[in-house]
Amino acid sequence: MKALRLSSMVVAVSLLVWIGFAAVGLEKNELLIVETTYLTRMDPQDNVQMTGYYLLPCYEGLVRFKVQEDAEIEPCLAASWEISADSTVYTFHIRQNVLFHDGTALDANAVKVSFDRAVSKQLATSAYISTVTNPEEEGAVGEPLGTVEVVDPATIRITLRGVLPTFLMKLALFPIVSPKPVTENPTDLGAEWYKNNIDGTGPYTLDYWKAPAELGLKRFDGYWGGWEGKHLDKVVFLTIEQLQTGEQMLLAGDCDINRSTLQDSQAALRKNPNIVLAFPGSPYSLFTIAFNTKKWPTADILVRKAISLCYNAAAAISLLGGPPNAMGFNGPVAATNQYYNKALPVPEYNLDKAKELLQQAGYPGGKGLPAFELPWSQHVVAEDVASQVLKSECAKVGITVNPVAMGFATMLDMGKSWKTCDNLTFISSYPAFDPVPDQLMQFMYHTGGVYNWNFFSSTPDGANIDAMIDQATTEPNDTIRAALYNQLQEIAVSNYLAIWAIANAVPAALRANVKGFVTMNAYYVHFPVYNMWKE
């Protein structure tokens, strides 16, 4: 009897809890985006991670990319500008009647404060306005591009130390922050304040932040662009690491956008009339299996070529769902890049040729070769699949490849020296989505670049590669630039510096009532929320 009473009470309470609840769903003017990566830093000048895009609705630069597929610059906080004849002096005319979220008016001085802040504290976005030069040149690394000068409250002049054709594109990625927290906190230039607050000129400002997973933005009524037409009132970024959870929310209508979709679900999502898949215009990164060209035996071009011929790109692409999720690529630069070398050959898969080359190199049937470890970034499915494909194909010619999952930070650490770096290593060629490849080239192949594996310098043309990259970065003549980039790509391919494994693009899934979304090639991921609305 007692047990019966107890169980009845439990059931009754359960029902009350469920029935008594008034379901609250998404507001019509509220967009909920499910992400898989946490926003780590709120300071937009200190965040160049992918999650920096969460802050894009809140901050703007002097210029910006047009909301369209191709990367094209248009005015933003600068209403207009002039460039000197020698392309080193940029004079920007600041847009009038623009307010920061705290009510401070935008002027030339506010812009200068932003530049000075980023450079003096060596914040991450200082990379966009710093000269990328040979670090052996004393004082060159981290130096700003010349001077930033306030001509008058409505005019700012930036004088570059040299020509930089991509300067405006870099400026589009450099956020202008309110000077008020900076001047009110002179000791740290507002660093502590910006870690928890948002204060820009963008259409949205901070509503709340339930760290680490939920960031809520609300519209800034004083936005200079105005609010006529259809717009969203609120945008929420919610981080959920499990992809299937985000998918369940999307299908149930509990979120509007799921930023990363499961590959297995994409076929079903395509058929769902309530869902639209949106592929990024460019891959985030090109997954490349780089060779250590200084270490035996991959110092031998014949060995590199033999291993390259073992990679079955078609099999890897198929396993990853085929285009547009996964595509092959032919060299260090993405095919969507304007400086892509169209003459590059498609990488060959030929096991017989691989065997011949091994014979030629003095390793018949792979005898005498060590077992190669192939570190790949844990959680990156594309690298996992590609490494397994390489392993199984190499085994057919007598080469042993052992894929090893590793943390990204560990891989970076190993790559600091060719002596500690494995013969084969997965590298993500980042940022593959950049409209111009200069930053990618600097990261990947320039002496002192992030990966610092010095592959190029091990080729017969090694002595010239850094100079070629530097020249391409600053060359004002577009034909010469294109020729330089073509040549660099050709050198990388003909010297078998890497296996061009997979270009992987994970689509976002949107509810069909979300309108106004445009794929922008300038970013891997960006939802131009100011231009979006829900029906």
Add this chain to the structure above:
Amino acid sequence: MHWYVVRRIALMVPTLLGMTVVVFTLTRVVPADPARAAAGIAATEATVEALRHELRLDRPLPVQYVWYLRGLLKGDLGRSMYSGRLVSQEIVKYIPATTELALVAFFMLCLIGVPLGIFAAARQGRVLDVASRGLAIGTAALPVFWLGLVLQFVFFYRLRLLPLIGRTTTVALAPREITGMYLVDALLTQNWTALVDTLRHMILPVFTLVASRIGIVVRLTRVCVLDELEQDYVRTARAKGLGNSRVLAKHALRNAAVPIITELGMQFSWLLAGSAVVESIFVWPGVGLYALRSIVMLDFNPIMAFTLIATFAFLVSNLVVDLTYALANPRVRLE
């Protein structure tokens, strides 16, 4: 007894210090460049160096530890490499969510697990006993993350009965924050909508936590009670005419209490410190989720802070368990 307590508290200090040495060393010998990982691959070398210097990663390991210890003594748990914020400020925000989840799960564990174990012992060999043993083995074998995901799929996606993630449906529905524990805050502010919403959001994560631990509690309770039921004094009590319930509650259970309390204490510590997976699945903004994120990102200071808190939780719950022995069993003397 109070000297016992003082001594135990004093002994916590070297234990915690020892933990800091071990974890500090382990986190820093991992082959990785945390400054580069924190700055991102797009950052220049200058930015990375500046960050490395700011975080004192360019100093020798013993120097780094001394700096860390100095900060610790002042209550400074360092800064997160990724967010740049003080770890003490961040972690304080997450503790109430974990504490609330752990307390509710613990309460349910005691409410269901212990009585189930007692009934199973009292009805040895019968249906309830067999069923409870099956339940115990089954739930112990289930991976926590799998169970959580399946529950989400069934109760949210298929049946639309319960919410998927989080503590409340929207931020607007959260109660005004007083303690940070939404159930308590909702009661204090008499916000019944928030109370119901919070309860609904707790069902699945609590169920997942309880299901993963209940097997051990049920089996241990059953074994301990069975042991006591076979003792001579129980036979004597029955011979004197005492009913089954009285024999169980007044005699057998009290003698069986010590190991059960020990186990419950350990379970509570686990619920506090080991709920990271459940918090991750249900996006429950607690210390576990914070720690998990920090581990993946090699963010040293939050990892250290979490370890200290988890160690402290274990030490405190052990102390409480020991003190409870004396209450449960007067023959126990704490010396």
